[in-house]
Amino acid sequence: MTAPLLEFDGLRVSLGERPILRDVTLSVHAGEAVGLVGESGSGKSMTVKSVVRLLPGGSTVDGSVRFGGIDVGSLGPADLRRFRSRDVAMVFQDPRATVNPVRTIGDFLTEVLRDQGVGRAEATRRAAGSLAEVGVDDVRRRLSQRPYELSGGLLQRVVIAAALLTEPKLILADEPTTALDVTTQEEVVAILNEQRRQRSAALLFITHDLELAAAVCDRIAVMYAGEIVEILPADRLHDDARHPYTKALLGSRPGTVPPGERLRTVPGTPQSALTAPAGCVFADRCPVVESACRDLHPPMLSVGSGFAACHLLSEEVR
Numbered sequence: 221m222t223a224p225l226l227e228f229d230g231l232r233v234s235l236g237e238r239p240i241l242r243d244v245t246l247s248v249h250a251g252e253a254v255g256l257v258g259e260s261g262s263g264k265s266m267t268v269k270s271v272v273r274l275l276p277g278g279s280t281v282d283g284s285v286r287f288g289g290i291d292v293g294s295l296g297p298a299d300l301r302r303f304r305s306r307d308v309a310m311v312f313q314d315p316r317a318t319v320n321p322v323r324t325i326g327d328f329l330t331e332v333l334r335d336q337g338v339g340r341a342e343a344t345r346r347a348a349g350s351l352a353e354v355g356v357d358d359v360r361r362r363l364s365q366r367p368y369e370l371s372g373g374l375l376q377r378v379v380i381a382a383a384l385l386t387e388p389k390l391i392l393a394d395e396p397t398t399a400l401d402v403t404t405q406e407e408v409v410a411i412l413n414e415q416r417r418q419r420s421a422a423l424l425f426i427t428h429d430l431e432l433a434a435a436v437c438d439r440i441a442v443m444y445a446g447e448i449v450e451i452l453p454a455d456r457l458h459d460d461a462r463h464p465y466t467k468a469l470l471g472s473r474p475g476t477v478p479p480g481e482r483l484r485t486v487p488g489t490p491q492s493a494l495t496a497p498a499g500c501v502f503a504d505r506c507p508v509v510e511s512a513c514r515d516l517h518p519p520m521l522s523v524g525s526g527f528a529a530c531h532l533l534s535e536e537v538r
């Protein structure tokens with residue numbers, strides 16, 4: 221197999237004394253879509269932000285994030301700028317926080333290309349083409365409009381068009397549809413995925429929604445309290461999930477209980493890397509916890525089609 225495009229290798233991030241990510245190890249291959257799922261505060265956004273070095277000030281980083289074999293922590297200012305504007309593209313939750321409200325859509329779209337020395341007419345032509353590809357109609361008029369004139373769904377398409385314009389090798393998408401209504405969410409995710417597939421761009425896709433991750437991605441990494449606790453192929457999610465946390469997430473989805481019955485949730489409250497116990501981070505909420513789980517940190521084990529960090533699996537793989 222070829223070397224991964226993106227590799228997190230034992231990534232640890234702390235803010236002062238406070239741990240945020242602990243030993244995150246994950247790879248994303250060229251053209252592959254990997255979903256990062258987990259409850260709020262599990263570290264999904266911090267993992268993604270570490271790729272482009274957008275962590276909060278005062279963060280300490282150990283371990284590494286490599287892109288194309290190069291440690292992004294070692295990039296100087298000019299290389300970092302080039303990496304951020306050419307190799308990766310980002311799509312965040314709220315398009316209105318991404319697009320400058322007082323500038324036109326055309327200016328927003330052509331800016332990066334113009335920075336790269338592309339002439340105005342050519343940049344506008346490419347911007348118009350990119351908008352059309354993500355299903356925006358009346359492209360010429362859109363280019364002269366300002367963000368407040370567009371709906372949230374349309375504006376997120378503009379952000380996706382911008383993300384695709386520089387032909388990035390990797391797209392980082394952090395809950396790209398949470399701010400949109402349900403029908404628009406599906407359309408926007410479908411367009412993002414279709415367009416990145418056509419370009420063979422890899423995708424690191426953050427979502428709370430396991431089913432959405434399974435529909436869009438090739439593999440899924442489940443995070444809890446700043447750690448990855450399970451990684452498995454998306455099409456094996458239902459059959460092969462082994463970690464008690466992944467199973468609890470699967471059991472708490474809407475649609476798993478008959479209409480009228482109360483939706484099950486994962487019992488207990490989510491924890492952060494700071495509050496998690498010393499042994500298994502999920503021990504306090506785990507329905508099958510044993511005494512060893514509280515003391516010893518479980519290693520990531522190869523089980524079935526994926527990997528999971530759970531003491532109860534140790535016997536099985538021995």
Ligand SMILES: Nc1ncnc2c1ncn2[C@@H]1O[C@H](COP(=O)(O)OP(=O)(O)OP(=O)(O)O)[C@@H](O)[C@H]1O
Nearest residue numbers: 235240259260261262263264265266267276492493
């Ligand atoms: N700017 C910040 N300053 C201090 N702590 C932060 C900051 N951003 C995030 N954290 C903390 O880092 C941990 C991981 O947060 P992160 O945003 O990565 O989680 P997440 O899984 O993406 O959650 P969500 O789904 O709510 O976005 C949390 O405990 C959070 O409180």
